[in-house]
Every structure is written in structure tokens, then in C-alpha cells.
Amino acid sequence: MKITRRKLIQGGLSLSALGGLALLKPSDLGAGHSQYFEGLSQAIKQAELTRPTLIIDKQKLDHNIASLKRRIGQSYDYRMVVKSLPSIPLLQHIANQTSSQRFMVFNEQFLLKIIEHFERADVLLGKPLPALGAKKILEQSSQAKGSAIRWLVDSPERLENYRDLAQQRQQVLRLNLEIDVGLHRGGFSSEADFVSALGVIKSSPFLEFDGLMGYEPHIVKIPGDEKAHLTDVLDRYHSYIDLAKSGLGEAFPQRPIFNTAGSPTYQLHAGLGAGQSQCTELSAGSCLVKPSDFDLPSLDDHVPAAFIATPVLKALDKTEIPGVPGLGKLMAWWNPNLQRSLFTYGGNWKATPVSPQGLRYNPVYGRSSNQEMINSSHANPLAMNDWVFLRPTQSEAVFQQFGDIAVYDGDLLTERWPVFS
């Protein structure tokens, strides 16, 4: 047979295409649990858990609390973000370790729980509550009357609502004004509105100016230099502080609350030199349990401390797709990480599988909140009654989906911490 130059070139091209395909073919990432998750599995089996459970590793939580304390030092007060840590014993543990009684709450229910449990609670609303909600709280809760509640006001209209409420009840209300420092999620953004709000507060015998709240997670999310964004945020913040000082005169409080930050940015504030910020306190919650949305360079010294554990109900050594015979096999031929099918108890949470390594959601089968299919390679040894671990992408809302949190001390599950219902 005569091999022409053309055929040679064609053959060469096909070989390199095959080589390219081989490079694209996913490799087998399957394995058993790491030592850490094997230990956690044993603790779960010993505790005879049977249902999907949220686990907090107390040593890792304490590591994160220590990082936060070290970073914040004496420069700022620390405020716990309740929606990201929605459990009284969890908050109590953090309050004990940080010696803080400051809480940021986002709804009536959480506010009531906090003031019922923490006698000395100092509560700042993290989002404005309709004045009707504030009215109900003040009517219902005897604690609310004596507690330090800092109501958040974001606009001239809401200020009017709170002024009327205070007037009606003949009760002094402390108002913290939300300012827009660049996030553009509402709050005062016009100097004129802000100055006239100060005037309304000053002229009412029932309103007290408490301070400001300016939240700024965009600093680490938008392109550009974080330090420059922080400077920009603080310039805006400081200009509102100056307006408040000049607008209120003698009515400017002795100890104002100038709240800022959240998990993604608290370390940037904490790293500023003396005199660079007039903010008085930093809020943070999520970073203490570090869900995966918080895998940020600004939180490098925090570690994941919360996991979802769910039992394997069914472990099949194949993958089948309904209605398309052979497709599962073909997918598994291409991607060995789709060879086995583990059906877990529940699923479809805001979370990603983390152990054993090499777990994959099937790209075709679909998700399920009842029995979720997670694929793995044959190198994954999990069988029925073993446990799969996932890492929540966020703690807010997710923590409340599993009943009491199980607390892991590195050896055993030692406590159960109820979550807010």
C-alpha cells in the first residue's frame, strides 16, 4: 500500500485529536474518607445518628474565634451576626469566648429570642424592621422595654414611621441610621435626606440618635484594589459622621455605634492603622463556621468548621439514567467519577460534597431533596449506612434545616445545640 503524504498528515492529525481527548478525559478522583472524616463518621455511628445532621467541629470553631479575637484586638467592639449563627448555645459559646453581648438581628423572631436569653443583650437591627414590627415587639415583650435595641432606619419615610411610633407610645427609641457606603442596597445616600433626618431626630423628644450602620461586602467582590475600595467606603462613612456631628451638636451621643463590616471584610478594617477609621465596631458571623462562600483570601486564617453529614441509603455499583439505556454506562466510561451511584438521605441543600473526595452530582439525572444521587468512582468504598459529608455554601438558613446541631469535639459528638425554628 502506498502511503501518501496526505494520508500521513491526516493520520497525524487524528492521533493528536485522540491525544487531546485523552487529556480532556477526567481522571479517577475516588477515594475513601480522609482520616478526619473517618473519625467523624465513627463519632456519628457511635452517637447512632440516623438522619441528615449539621455538625459543628468545636475545635475548629474555637480556632476561628481565636483568629477573630486576635485580628480585632482592642481596636473595635465585636458584634455577632445572628442570622449566620442561628442557635442560642452557639451564640452563647461565642459570647463567652469573645466577651461580647452585642448582636445583630434581622427579624422579630430572632430579636425576641436574643433579648429573652441574653439579659444584657445589646441588639442592632441589621436590616430595617417595619415600624409595625417594632410596635408589636415593644407591646409583647417586657424585656424589649429595658433592652438596648438599636432600631435601624434607612429612609425619611421609615423615620416618620418610627417617630410616630415613639410619639404614640411616649417612649424613647434609639435610632441607628443605615448609610449607603457603596453597596447600593438602600440606606441614606443623599446628604440632604440625611441632614433633614438628623433634624427630625433632634426635634423629637422621643428619638435618640444612636449611630450609623454601613455594610460593605462589595469591597472584596468587585474588581480593583481592596484597599482603595476600603478607603472609598471609609471616606463616605466619615463624611456622614462629620454631618452627624455638625447636625446634632450637643445631641451627638457620648458613645455612638458606628457599625461596619461582615466576615469578608472585617480583617481589612482590623488591619488599619490607628486613626484611619472612625468606625467603632465590626460585625461578623459566617467566618466563625466558614461555609464555602467564605473561601476568600481575606479569611485565610479561618477554617471550615461546619459540615452536613447524611447517611447513604443505597449504594449501587452502576449509574443508570431513566429512559436512556446505556447513557449512564457511557458517562461512566468517559468520567470514572460517575461509575457508582450513592443515594443519600435528603439532599439538594446549598452545599457541596466534600468527603469522600471525588463525589460528583450527575449532570443529567437531576437533583432531589428526598434521595439525592451522588456519583463516585469504584475507588469510593462507601456502602449503605455509611456517611457522606457536605460543606454548606452559607450558614444563614442552611443551619436551620437539620434540627439540633451536633457538636464534635474531635473525638465524639458531645452536645446538641438547638437552632432557631
Ligand SMILES: Cc1ncc(COP(=O)(O)O)c(C=O)c1O
Ligand atoms: C448589615 C450586615 N452586617 C454584617 C453582615 C455580615 O454577616 P456575615 O459575617 O455572616 O457575612 C451582614 C450579612 O448579610 C449584613 O447584612
